[in-house]
Amino acid sequence: MPFGNTHNKFKLNYKPEEEYPDLSKHNNHMAKVLTPDLYKKLRDKETPSGFTLDDVIQTGVDNPGHPFIMTVGCVAGDEESYTVFKDLFDPIIQDRHGGYKPTDKHKTDLNHENLKGGDDLDPNYVLSSRVRTGRSIKGYTLPPHCSRGERRAVEKLSVEALPASAFWVPGYPLGARKARSQAETEVLQTCDWEPGAPHPCPPVPKGRDCVWTKECIYFPGHNDNKSFLVWVNEEDHLRVISMEKGGNMKEVFRRFCVGLQKIEEIFKKAGHPFMWNEHLGYVLTCPSNLGTGLRGGVHVKLANLSKHAKFEEILTRLRLQKRGTGGVDTAAVGAVFDISNADRLGSSEVEQVQLVVDGVKLMVEMEKKLEKGQAIDDMIPAQK
Incomplete structure (x- = not known):
C-alpha cells in the first residue's frame, strides 16, 4: 500500500x-x-x-x-x-559493514582504467568472471513497496532509455512477452538469483523483466560468452551484470563500468538519476548492498587450497568470501568456488574488484604450490 x-x-x-x-x-x-x-x-x-x-x-x-x-x-x-x-x-x-559509522562517507570510482591487472588470471583455474550491481531510480519507491503503476513506469522508462545504450537489443517487454525456450527460461531464473535466500519481493513481482543485449548469449547454468544484461524490477529497480568465460576480469570490469555509466547518463537526461548520497553511496533496497552494490566474483578451481586448514582464514584476510557456484545455498562442485569481494560500503568499485583480482591471483599461486606438494605458509597474507 x-x-x-x-x-x-x-x-x-x-x-x-x-x-x-x-x-x-x-x-x-x-x-x-x-x-x-x-x-x-x-x-x-x-x-x-x-x-x-x-x-x-x-x-x-x-x-x-x-x-x-x-x-x-x-x-x-x-x-x-x-x-x-x-x-x-x-x-x-x-x-x-564492519563498523561503518553514521558519519562516514563512501567512495565511488567507476574509472575502469584505475584497476591494476586483472587480465592475467589463469584460465586453467579461473573459469568465469562476473561483476554485478543494483541501481535505484529517483522518483520511485523501491520494489518492496512500489505500486503496479510504478513498476510499469520503471519498466517503460528502462525500455525507452536503454536502446540509446550501445549494449541494447530488445528483450521480453511485459506487454509483448514472447514464448521462451526452456533454456532461456532457466537462464532468467538462475543467472543472478541466489536460491533460497530470504527476499523482500514477491517470487515473481509484477513488472519484472530481463533486458537482453547484443553481447548476451547464455547457456543454462554457465557464463560461457561475453555478456552484459539488465534486469528490471527485481530486488532493485535495475540489476546490471557483466560476465564472460575465463579470467579476464579487467575486460569484464571495463564493460561493466562503460555500460553502467552510459545507462546512468541516459537516466539522468530523462530526469531520473540514480539514488546516491555521500554517506550511503548508491541507495539500494537491502542495506547489505549499500555503497557500491557490487559483487565481483570468479568461479575458480581450488581443489587443494579448499582443503587447507587455513583456507577460511586466508579468505578473511583477503576480504573475500566464498559460495558454491549455484549461489549462496550451494556447495562447491568439483572444488569450484564462487569467490567474491566481501565489502560493499566504505570502499570504491575499483578497490573492491582489485581485492578480487589480487586475492584470486594469490590463491591460484597457492593452489599450484599445493599441487606440487609444497607448503604455502610463507604465502599467507596479512589482514587486508
Missing part, C-alpha cells in the same frame, strides 16, 4: 508491546538491533510514501535466519527510509 497508511494507524490502537514481534528465535541483524523501546519509538513514523517500521522489518520477521549467512532482516521501501528509520538502520549498517 505505497500511498495509503491506514493499516499502520490502525495498529496504533494497540500498545507497542502488543504489536512488537516475537524475535526470540531470530538470528539476523534486525533482530539484534530492534528492542521493544526502539519499536515503540519508531512504530508511528512513516516515510512520505507511507513506508512504516513494520514494513521495514517484515522480511526479517518472516525469515528468522539462514543456515549459512547472517541475513540483514530488513529492507528500505524508498530513499527516505534510511533517514526516517535511521535509529534502526544505522546500527544495522554499522554491524553489517
Whole structure:
C-alpha cells in the first residue's frame, strides 16, 4: 500500500508491546538491533510514501535466519527510509559493514582504467568472471513497496532509455512477452538469483523483466560468452551484470563500468538519476548492498587450497568470501568456488574488484604450490 497508511494507524490502537514481534528465535541483524523501546519509538513514523517500521522489518520477521549467512532482516521501501528509520538502520549498517559509522562517507570510482591487472588470471583455474550491481531510480519507491503503476513506469522508462545504450537489443517487454525456450527460461531464473535466500519481493513481482543485449548469449547454468544484461524490477529497480568465460576480469570490469555509466547518463537526461548520497553511496533496497552494490566474483578451481586448514582464514584476510557456484545455498562442485569481494560500503568499485583480482591471483599461486606438494605458509597474507 505505497500511498495509503491506514493499516499502520490502525495498529496504533494497540500498545507497542502488543504489536512488537516475537524475535526470540531470530538470528539476523534486525533482530539484534530492534528492542521493544526502539519499536515503540519508531512504530508511528512513516516515510512520505507511507513506508512504516513494520514494513521495514517484515522480511526479517518472516525469515528468522539462514543456515549459512547472517541475513540483514530488513529492507528500505524508498530513499527516505534510511533517514526516517535511521535509529534502526544505522546500527544495522554499522554491524553489517564492519563498523561503518553514521558519519562516514563512501567512495565511488567507476574509472575502469584505475584497476591494476586483472587480465592475467589463469584460465586453467579461473573459469568465469562476473561483476554485478543494483541501481535505484529517483522518483520511485523501491520494489518492496512500489505500486503496479510504478513498476510499469520503471519498466517503460528502462525500455525507452536503454536502446540509446550501445549494449541494447530488445528483450521480453511485459506487454509483448514472447514464448521462451526452456533454456532461456532457466537462464532468467538462475543467472543472478541466489536460491533460497530470504527476499523482500514477491517470487515473481509484477513488472519484472530481463533486458537482453547484443553481447548476451547464455547457456543454462554457465557464463560461457561475453555478456552484459539488465534486469528490471527485481530486488532493485535495475540489476546490471557483466560476465564472460575465463579470467579476464579487467575486460569484464571495463564493460561493466562503460555500460553502467552510459545507462546512468541516459537516466539522468530523462530526469531520473540514480539514488546516491555521500554517506550511503548508491541507495539500494537491502542495506547489505549499500555503497557500491557490487559483487565481483570468479568461479575458480581450488581443489587443494579448499582443503587447507587455513583456507577460511586466508579468505578473511583477503576480504573475500566464498559460495558454491549455484549461489549462496550451494556447495562447491568439483572444488569450484564462487569467490567474491566481501565489502560493499566504505570502499570504491575499483578497490573492491582489485581485492578480487589480487586475492584470486594469490590463491591460484597457492593452489599450484599445493599441487606440487609444497607448503604455502610463507604465502599467507596479512589482514587486508
